Amino acid sequence: MSKKLHQSYCCRILATVYLMFYAVQSSTDLTYEIEEELPLFSEVGSVARDSGVSRVLSSSEFNTLRYWLLLYPESHTNLFSISNTTGTLRTTSRIDRETECHYETSCTLNLHVAAQTESGRQFFTFMVAIIVLDINDNSPIFQPSSTVVTIDEDAAVYSSIPIPPASDIDILNNTLQRYHLKTSSDVFELKVTRNLDGSLIPQLYVKSEMDRERQPFYFVTVVALDGGNPRRSGELKINVTVNDVNDNAPLFTQQTYDVEVNEVTPANSKVMALLATDPDTGQNGRVR
Numbered sequence: 001m002s003k004k005l006h007q008s009y010c011c012r013i014l015a016t017v018y019l020m021f022y023a024v025q026s027s028t029d030l031t032y033e034i035e036e037e038l039p040l041f042s043e044v045g046s047v048a049r050d051s052g053v054s055r056v057l058s059s060s061e062f063n064t065l066r067y068w069l070l071l072y073p074e075s076h077t078n079l080f081s082i083s084n085t086t087g088t089l090r091t092t093s094r095i096d097r098e099t100e101c102h103y104e105t106s107c108t109l110n111l112h113v114a115a116q117t118e119s120g121r122q123f124f125t126f127m128v129a130i131i132v133l134d135i136n137d138n139s140p141i142f143q144p145s146s147t148v149v150t151i152d153e154d155a156a157v158y159s160s161i162p163i164p165p166a167s168d169i170d171i172l173n174n175t176l177q178r179y180h181l182k183t184s185s186d187v188f189e190l191k192v193t194r195n196l197d198g199s200l201i202p203q204l205y206v207k208s209e210m211d212r213e214r215q216p217f218y219f220v221t222v223v224a225l226d227g228g229n230p231r232r233s234g235e236l237k238i239n240v241t242v243n244d245v246n247d248n249a250p251l252f253t254q255q256t257y258d259v260e261v262n263e264v265t266p267a268n269s270k271v272m273a274l275l276a277t278d279p280d281t282g283q284n285g286r287v288r
């Protein structure tokens, strides 16, 4: 934490104008770290104490200091307030790291604090940097949370089925870390690979042969986990629908038929009806 005192003897308005230039080059005087989502009016820190301003003023002057926030365009004055007498900074609004900084891995909000003695003879400004730390307040989410994927029943073992990934808007350890199947399956397993940008790609892999005529669809639930403490999770329910392949020949209901045909039967008379079935569906299952 670097501390720097800036003093001038001019009046408040002139000082503010001067500060417009000063602030551009000014380094940070005070740095605080807070977690996001603190309750309203949580204390961030005391500018009076932490700035060291008491060291350059007599205690009677120090006690007359009044503090306020300067309105700079890049200042987050909507989120914080300062006590005009004690110089204590507090939150005045819910601070959501995800709103303020999105996927940035560091999140710093700036404030410019002014302080002046009652006599008006001593004027100070402090640039305050407030680092907002991520908490694990968001779960990994699949959108939508259920889906239907299809695979041909003759798909080779090790064929893969892409599935939509989850997202978690927290950062670092609090964002998505891994996937697994909620309950293990005889037919599918989950494999996760990593993109060049570090994001995870979940895929279902076929582990054993399928037969649509035996089982036309499967249900698997994929769980996405973040690395927070405690961890949060999200689920994707997948209906894996097995596409038919024409892998069955029509079967007659009997292997052989004994039919006696009378010699005098006229041509084109109906001798008997044959019954055949095909367990495939649609065109694959039509018997002609």
Ligand SMILES: *[C@@H]1O[C@H](CO)[C@@H](O)[C@H](O)[C@H]1NC(C)=O
Residues within 6 Å of the ligand: 066, 084, 085
């Ligand atoms: C300090 O703030 C209080 C309210 O919090 C207000 O009543 C008072 O007038 C302020 N004093 C100065 C010197 O601005």
Ligand SMILES: *[C@@H]1O[C@H](CO)[C@@H](O)[C@H](O)[C@H]1NC(C)=O
Residues within 6 Å of the ligand: 173, 227
């Ligand atoms: C993040 O998680 C890893 C592994 O669980 C752990 O070693 C590390 O200390 C964590 N980092 C933070 C900042 O919590």
Ligand SMILES: *[C@@H]1O[C@H](CO)[C@@H](O)[C@H](O)[C@H]1NC(C)=O
Residues within 6 Å of the ligand: 148, 217, 239, 241
């Ligand atoms: C799974 O999806 C298929 C459509 O591909 C549908 O016919 C079937 O009814 C679904 N199963 C359930 C239980 O939702």
Ligand SMILES: [Ca+2]
Residues within 6 Å of the ligand: 036, 037, 095, 096, 097, 098, 137
């Ligand atoms: Ca948040």
Ligand SMILES: [Ca+2]
Residues within 6 Å of the ligand: 036, 097, 098, 134, 135, 136, 137, 138, 169, 170, 171, 174
């Ligand atoms: Ca968060």
Ligand SMILES: [Ca+2]
Residues within 6 Å of the ligand: 136, 137, 138, 139, 140, 168, 169, 170, 174, 175, 176, 226, 228, 232
């Ligand atoms: Ca999270």
Ligand SMILES: [Ca+2]
Residues within 6 Å of the ligand: 153, 212, 213, 244, 245, 246, 247, 248, 279, 280, 281, 284
């Ligand atoms: Ca089939």
